[in-house]
Amino acid sequence: MDYSPILNNQHVVPSPHVKNKLFVFCIMLSLWVYMIYCCVGYCSTVPVPNLTYGSLNRLENEAHGPESDSLGAHRDLLNNDNDPDSRGDEFDEITGEAKAFDDNVMSSFLNESKKLPQAIIIGVKKGGTRALLEFLRLHPDIRAVGAEPHFFDRNYDKGLEWYRELMPESAEGQLTMEKTPSYYVTKEVPARIYTMSKDTKLIVVVRDPVTRAISDYTQTRSKKPDIPSFESLTFKNKSAAVIDTTWSAVQIGLYAKHLERWLQYFPMEQLLFVSGERLITDPAGEMARVQDFLGIRRVVTGKYFHFNPAKGFPCLKRPEGNSKPHCLGKTKGRTHPNIDPEVVQRLRDFYKPFNNKFYTMTAHDFGWD
Numbered sequence: 001m002d003y004s005p006i007l008n009n010q011h012v013v014p015s016p017h018v019k020n021k022l023f024v025f026c027i028m029l030s031l032w033v034y035m036i037y038c039c040v041g042y043c044s045t046v047p048v049p050n051l052t053y054g055s056l057n058r059l060e061n062e063a064h065g066p067e068s069d070s071l072g073a074h075r076d077l078l079n080n081d082n083d084p085d086s087r088g089d090e091f092d093e094i095t096g097e098a099k100a101f102d103d104n105v106m107s108s109f110l111n112e113s114k115k116l117p118q119a120i121i122i123g124v125k126k127g128g129t130r131a132l133l134e135f136l137r138l139h140p141d142i143r144a145v146g147a148e149p150h151f152f153d154r155n156y157d158k159g160l161e162w163y164r165e166l167m168p169e170s171a172e173g174q175l176t177m178e179k180t181p182s183y184y185v186t187k188e189v190p191a192r193i194y195t196m197s198k199d200t201k202l203i204v205v206v207r208d209p210v211t212r213a214i215s216d217y218t219q220t221r222s223k224k225p226d227i228p229s230f231e232s233l234t235f236k237n238k239s240a241a242v243i244d245t246t247w248s249a250v251q252i253g254l255y256a257k258h259l260e261r262w263l264q265y266f267p268m269e270q271l272l273f274v275s276g277e278r279l280i281t282d283p284a285g286e287m288a289r290v291q292d293f294l295g296i297r298r299v300v301t302g303k304y305f306h307f308n309p310a311k312g313f314p315c316l317k318r319p320e321g322n323s324k325p326h327c328l329g330k331t332k333g334r335t336h337p338n339i340d341p342e343v344v345q346r347l348r349d350f351y352k353p354f355n356n357k358f359y360t361m362t363a364h365d366f367g368w369d
């Protein structure tokens with residue numbers, strides 16, 4: 001009778017063939033255990049030798065919880081302005097789940113890192129910049145910081161590494177973005193962005209300068225209810241009816257003048273002007289232009305928007321399912337005070353030549369007159 005060597009020795013000694021199979025099985029098992037470990041969100045906390053500074057920072061954030069970190073960062077970034085409109089707290093509920101999934105599961109697989117922004121929403125204040133950023137954040141190829149970094153105007157001395165650290169982790173092929181509306185009107189900013197990268201794509205959300213000025217005033221008054229009337233701030237001397245172009249609410253609306261400064265550094269093709277009005281009436285149409293400009297797929301389409309008649313604005317909805325649409329917070333879409341129609345008309349006349357120049361420069365009639 002033939003005995004196998006195993007039985008012959010009275011011990012269970014696996015043959016080399018079986019050993020190989022066992023080895024492969026163990027490797028597979030370890031991989032599966034690791035993947036399950038990752039899927040419950042632990043693998044990003046496993047110390048690995050080649051951790052970047054960025055990922056270390058993320059681990060620290062996870063340890064303190066995302067809320068405490070972002071609040072701290074926002075306070076710092078607000079730079080005493082304490083402007084609720086600057087906080088990245090809009091639409092967090094709708095993007096929150098996706099972000100958590102990204103952070104906890106995907107980042108370790110995708111070799112993510114923090115990058116300087118390749119595209120920036122540079123203005124204008126009260127143009128609809130928050131809405132545009134939140135619409136863009138729905139796109140899987142966009143990673144954007146929620147709060148306004150104010151790097152190129154207020155925090156430039158902190159250096160590019162400080163700026164990079166504020167950015168979210170992004171994978172290969174994803175665009176990093178931020179929005180700071182004051183960049184468009186700040187003299188030093190074009191040169192500074194050019195120094196960071198002359199290829200930076202620049203997006204400006206523009207809105208009828210008269211409505212924009214009233215919106216700006218409404219925001220200031222919500223924080224300082226005792227400020228003088230819009231009418232008295234508009235004129236240097238009310239009787240002379242000379243418009244005070246040093247008042248920032250008026251100054252910001254001189255879009256053509258500010259654009260001249262940008263064109264000293266960037267070609268027109270690198271700037272995209274988004275209509276703040278159309279962003280409300282046709283968000284999908286404006287988003288198509290923006291996505292084309294950024295060179296990303298048209299993912300954010302009409303199915304993401306639901307017009308809320310009570311609010312008078314488009315809100316965001318998930319294309320699948322029938323969950324409640326999410327609207328921007330109450331600092332967006334404030335009720336404007338009634339302004340003396342004569343003053344409004346004076347402002348319209350004042351802006352007319354500047355608007356026309358702006359239409360010519362951008363080859364786009366925004367229809368404000």
Ligand SMILES: Nc1ncnc2c1ncn2[C@@H]1O[C@H](COP(=O)(O)OS(=O)(=O)O)[C@@H](OP(=O)(O)O)[C@H]1O
Nearest residue numbers: 085125126127128129130131215313328332333334
């Ligand atoms: N979808 C949606 N929901 C709410 N509000 C919207 C939306 N799209 C554009 N807007 C308009 O955005 C205006 C605020 O502009 P910004 O976000 O650029 O303001 S800020 O500079 O960041 O403070 C804000 O101005 P006000 O209406 O004067 O408050 C809105 O008119």
